[in-house]
Amino acid sequence: MISEHTKRLKHYRKLIGQYVNYWAPVMGLDSWAELSVDYTYVPCPDAPFALAKCQADWQHMTAILSFYLGIFVAEDLSDERTEAVVVHEMCHALLSEISPDCNDGHEERVVTYLTESFLRTKYRERNQRCSSTCGKSSSTNTTS
Numbered sequence: 423m424i425s426e427h428t429k430r431l432k433h434y435r436k437l438i439g440q441y442v443n444y445w446a447p448v449m450g451l452d453s454w455a456e457l458s459v460d461y462t463y464v465p466c467p468d469a470p471f472a473l474a475k476c477q478a479d480w481q482h483m484t485a486i487l488s489f490y491l492g493i494f495v496a497e498d499l500s501d502e503r504t505e506a507v508v509v510h511e512m513c514h515a516l517l518s519e520i521s522p523d524c525n526d527g528h529e530e531r532v533v534t535y536l537t538e539s540f541l542r543t544k545y546r547e548r549n550q551r552c553s554s555t556c557g558k559s560s561s562t563n564t565t566s
């Protein structure tokens with residue numbers, strides 16, 4: 423019998439994979455030599471409360487996105503927040519060329535703005551499409 427905790431871990435793993443598959447071509451990361459996704463069940467040793475991290479090598483156009491699934495479960499992250507975490511880490515990959523140490527506050531701020539912009543663009547288009555076909559505006563929380 424699968425525990426509720428294991429079900430939640432699997433849920434987040436599947437959801438993150440779907441978001442990576444959606445966003446990689448949108449953000450141009452599908453043209454990189456390698457975009458790996460690492461799902462781990464133990465917290466990040468350097469930052470035990472981190473949801474994810476990105477290790478990018480812009481010169482060789484490779485990136486590893488690590489997702490700490492236990493933290494997703496502990497925080498009971500919504501689908502919307504999960505998507506934002508995925509986009510956030512992908513933005514770090516894109517910015518790795520201009521901010522190679524990846525630890526300054528400026529990069530975090532830019533990544534946060536870019537993440538909000540990408541998500542707003544996606545859901546604005548969806549809202550406009552829905553309102554033109556069914557007359558209703560869909561929620562920005564909707565994910566598929």
Ligand SMILES: [Zn+2]
Pocket residue numbers: 510514530533
């Ligand atoms: Zn960040």
